Amino acid sequence: MSADESGLKELRSSVREFLEAKSSEEAVRKLLESEPRFDPDVWAQAADQLRLPALAIPEEYGGDGFGPVELGVVLEEMGRALFCAPFFATVVLAVQALLATGDREACARHLPGIAAGRTTATLAVAEETGSWDPALISARAIPDGDGGWRISGHKSFVIDGTTADLILVVARTVAGPTFFAVDRTAPGVAAEAMRTLDATRAMARLTFDAVPATVLGAEGAGGRIMADVLDIASVGLAAEQSGGARRCLEMSAEYARTRYQFGRPIGSFQAVKHKCADMLVQVELAEAASREAALLAAEGSAAFPVASAVAHASCSKAYMFAAMESIQVHGGIGFTWEHPAHLYFRRAKSSQLLFGGPAVYHERLLDRLGI
Amino acid sequence: MESDDMRDFAAEARRFLDAHAAKAADRAAVTWGEGDDSMAYFSSLPPEEEAEQVRRARAWQRTRHENGFGWITGPPEYGGRGLTPVHDLLYDSIESEYDVPDTGVLGVVGLGMIGPTILAHAQPALRERWLPAMYRGDAIACQLFSEPGAGSDLAAVATRAVREGDDWVLNGQKVWTSVAQHSQIGLALTRTDPDAPKHRGITAFLVPMDAPGVEVRPLRQMTGGADFNEVFLTDVRIPDDHRLGEVDGGWTVALTTLMNERNTVGSEGAGPVAAALSPDHLSALMRATWTWDDRALRGRLAELLVDAMATGYLNDRAQRTLRAGIAPGPERSVAKLMYGQNLTRAAHFVSECLGPRIIADTGRWGMYSWSELLLATPALRILGGTEEIMKNILAERVLGLPKEARA
Numbered sequence: 012m013s014a015d016e017s018g019l020k021e022l023r024s025s026v027r028e029f030l031e032a033k034s035s036e037e038a039v040r041k042l043l044e045s046e047p048r049f050d051p052d053v054w055a056q057a058a059d060q061l062r063l064p065a066l067a068i069p070e071e072y073g074g075d076g077f078g079p080v081e082l083g084v085v086l087e088e089m090g091r092a093l094f095c096a097p098f099f100a101t102v103v104l105a106v107q108a109l110l111a112t113g114d115r116e117a118c119a120r121h122l123p124g125i126a127a128g129r130t131t132a133t134l135a136v137a138e139e140t141g142s143w144d145p146a147l148i149s150a151r152a153i154p155d156g157d158g159g160w161r162i163s164g165h166k167s168f169v170i171d172g173t174t175a176d177l178i179l180v181v182a183r184t185v186a187g188p189t190f191f192a193v194d195r196t197a198p199g200v201a202a203e204a205m206r207t208l209d210a211t212r213a214m215a216r217l218t219f220d221a222v223p224a225t226v227l228g229a230e231g232a233g234g235r236i237m238a239d240v241l242d243i244a245s246v247g248l249a250a251e252q253s254g255g256a257r258r259c260l261e262m263s264a265e266y267a268r269t270r271y272q273f274g275r276p277i278g279s280f281q282a283v284k285h286k287c288a289d290m291l292v293q294v295e296l297a298e299a300a301s302r303e304a305a306l307l308a309a310e311g312s313a314a315f316p317v318a319s320a321v322a323h324a325s326c327s328k329a330y331m332f333a334a335m336e337s338i339q340v341h342g343g344i345g346f347t348w349e350h351p352a353h354l355y356f357r358r359a360k361s362s363q364l365l366f367g368g369p370a371v372y373h374e375r376l377l378d379r380l381g382i
Numbered sequence: 383m384e385s386d387d388m389r390d391f392a393a394e395a396r397r398f399l400d401a402h403a404a405k406a407a408d409r410a411a412v413t414w415g416e417g418d419d420s421m422a423y424f425s426s427l428p429p430e431e432e433a434e435q436v437r438r439a440r441a442w443q444r445t446r447h448e449n450g451f452g453w454i455t456g457p458p459e460y461g462g463r464g465l466t467p468v469h470d471l472l473y474d475s476i477e478s479e480y481d482v483p484d485t486g487v488l489g490v491v492g493l494g495m496i497g498p499t500i501l502a503h504a505q506p507a508l509r510e511r512w513l514p515a516m517y518r519g520d521a522i523a524c525q526l527f528s529e530p531g532a533g534s535d536l537a538a539v540a541t542r543a544v545r546e547g548d549d550w551v552l553n554g555q556k557v558w559t560s561v562a563q564h565s566q567i568g569l570a571l572t573r574t575d576p577d578a579p580k581h582r583g584i585t586a587f588l589v590p591m592d593a594p595g596v597e598v599r600p601l602r603q604m605t606g607g608a609d610f611n612e613v614f615l616t617d618v619r620i621p622d623d624h625r626l627g628e629v630d631g632g633w634t635v636a637l638t639t640l641m642n643e644r645n646t647v648g649s650e651g652a653g654p655v656a657a658a659l660s661p662d663h664l665s666a667l668m669r670a671t672w673t674w675d676d677r678a679l680r681g682r683l684a685e686l687l688v689d690a691m692a693t694g695y696l697n698d699r700a701q702r703t704l705r706a707g708i709a710p711g712p713e714r715s716v717a718k719l720m721y722g723q724n725l726t727r728a729a730h731f732v733s734e735c736l737g738p739r740i741i742a743d744t745g746r747w748g749m750y751s752w753s754e755l756l757l758a759t760p761a762l763r764i765l766g767g768t769e770e771i772m773k774n775i776l777a778e779r780v781l782g783l784p785k786e787a788r789a
Binding site for chain 1: 661665668680681683684685687688689691692693695696698699712713716719720770772773774776777778780781782783784785786787
């Protein structure tokens with residue numbers, strides 16, 4: 012199923028309206044210091060009123076069956092508003108990972124609860140180094156003798172790791188990296204919140220001590236599944252990044268139009284004007300790359316993996332640039348705690364490095380291009 | 383998404399092109415070591431080949447004209463089709479899928495910029511004399527705007543026009559004039575009132591390029607080629623009916639031309655330089671230069687490709703909105719800016735792979751030929767509006783920032 016242009020516009024405006032009401036700067040700032048890092052009431056409203064968690068889940072699993080394009084629109088809006096919610100971990104990471112495993116039984120078990128907003132979920136891949144490369148994973152899973160598995164090891168940088176009900180874990184077996192489902196109430200799971208550069212996105216360090224787990228998809232298929240997950244999750248992240256970058260640009264242009272110095276609006280000085288134009292160029296490119304990648308994903312195009320890698324790199328660069336230059340345009344107030352610019356700066360840097368950073372995604376692009 | 387009208391028009395364009403041209407091959411696909419390795423951005427053909435190219439351009443324009451695609455937006459009384467700019471852009475995008483003669487010599491300046499200006503500002507006799515001829519491919523036009531002292535600050539033109547009876551007498555020097563050597567007419571900006579504020583003392587004239595006193599001299603660029611000219615005007619006598627717009631009202635005329643310039647310059651990407659941004663070509667080059675696993679170069683290659691491909695996606699999306707009948711937004715200005723920057727970065731990236739092999743010719747295929755692109759790249763960031771001017775436009779028109787204080 013897919014929405015046409017006017018449907019997308021409608022989706023965007025209803026999500027924006029909701030976020031303006033529920034995720035104001037004041038609301039975001041309050042959540043920065045709270046545990047959990049989101050407002051359960053607002054999350055329940057997002058599920059009940061807008062059916063956001065159901066958006067991209069196939070209809071056979073209780074979702075609304077929309078695709079990456081609609082998901083992208085929602086993520087752009089969430090990125091603009093720095094919405095604190097378990098959406099990214101649940102809908103972008105865990106749901107996409109479940110679907111990528113091709114495990115219909117697991118999908119049928121977990122997705123309806125997620126679609127209804129009852130279950131939140133996350134994906135635990137990275138360990139001490141933060142790498143998402145499944146070859147670098149040391150958490151291990153061994154058969155428990157009754158057809159089940161037990162996982163032991165540590166995971167770090169797990170988004171919403173202290174609150175997610177369902178944890179998808181990538182662990183090593185004799186057959187290679189494998190995806191597992193773990194219930195957060197299972198015996199042997201311990202979660203400890205990490206201090207984060209971007210306080211709008213909670214992360215945790217998880218310890219697994221012989222935790223019972225269910226295998227997802229084929230044992231040893233973790234490498235291939237992880238590649239698919241990264242392709243689709245990168246496009247989700249890119250949409251969020253391009254929304255944040257667009258917001259930084261808008262704030263800067265607005266300020267440059269209205270702030271007077273030396274008797275003139277600062278936007279009339281070419282140095283400031285060109286800074287804003289450079290931001291616009293980056294934002295336009297990033298938005299095109301992210302939206303085009305989502306469209307190619309929806310079409311099932313063979314060009315999608317390349318487009319995904321371009322989107323991730325382009326949006327990471329644009330967001331970081333826009334967040335930095337926005338502080339520069341704002342001058343002194345731009346680097347105060349009270350101004351929102353640092354919240355975007357933190358999100359931009361954290362998103363740029365979430366899946367490994369430039370050195371990693373540049374090689375991923377070259378790999379997808381066969382170079 | 384496409385409207386019926388657009389669909390019908392596109393189908394008609396395809397029928398015409400299928401009947402008169404072949405589908406274009408993928409220009410970026412290159413087999414290493416085979417074929418022409420030219421990386422020239424500007425043409426620097428021997429005179430007889432250049433004359434042949436001009437002849438083919440005129441012939442193709444005539445074919446277009448006879449089939450209703452010569453002047454898609456023009457009024458029917460001058461041989462136009464009376465359709466919208468969106469139809470025009472749609473035709474261009476369809477034609478780019480075919481192998482047709484390059485009509486840049488007629489199109490970029492003459493049909494794209496000067497034709498619409500003549501239509502908007504010339505006296506009736508002048509319109510009837512020149513518009514049908516231009517769009518039929520018979521007359522080539524050039525733009526006599528820039529001067530040694532008036533580049534980005536175009537209103538600083540100093541070429542004088544002094545009234546003598548029913549005539550005007552022009553004296554001065556123009557520069558950066560593309561295709562002047564092939565042109566029958568030129569649109570000149572002149573100073574008619576030196577005492578008025580500089581935007582108010584300018585008058586525009588159509589100058590027949592064969593008038594006595596018009597001298598065209600090729601201007602050799604850093605590439606070695608001569609794509610531009612200097613034009614010297616010495617006591618050139620022009621009748622008053624060749625004036626466009628009001629006396630001292632030439633700035634309005636210039637603005638019409640400049641507005642149309644923005645619609646014509648940009649979104650390129652064909653021709654031999656397509657290889658400069660092709661992942662396959664660049665990786666083949668890295669293999670041939672044994673720089674294949676240089677980590678720093680690989681990182682730079684990825685950064686370059688990210689921007690080049692994102693620019694491609696921006697163009698793809700602009701094309702799609704276009705086909706739906708919606709005129710594109712700031713995408714074209716952004717794409718133009720990025721196109722110059724991407725090619726510049728590609729040329730420098732490749733020169734690092736090549737090392738000394740771009741400073742002297744070893745005779746090997748696909749190596750020293752990159753010097754042609756390298757030497758063209760500085761011009762790409764200047765012509766058709768410098769990067770700085772393009773950024774002003776984006777900031778003022780798209781972001782609504784205040785205009786800069788101008789004298």
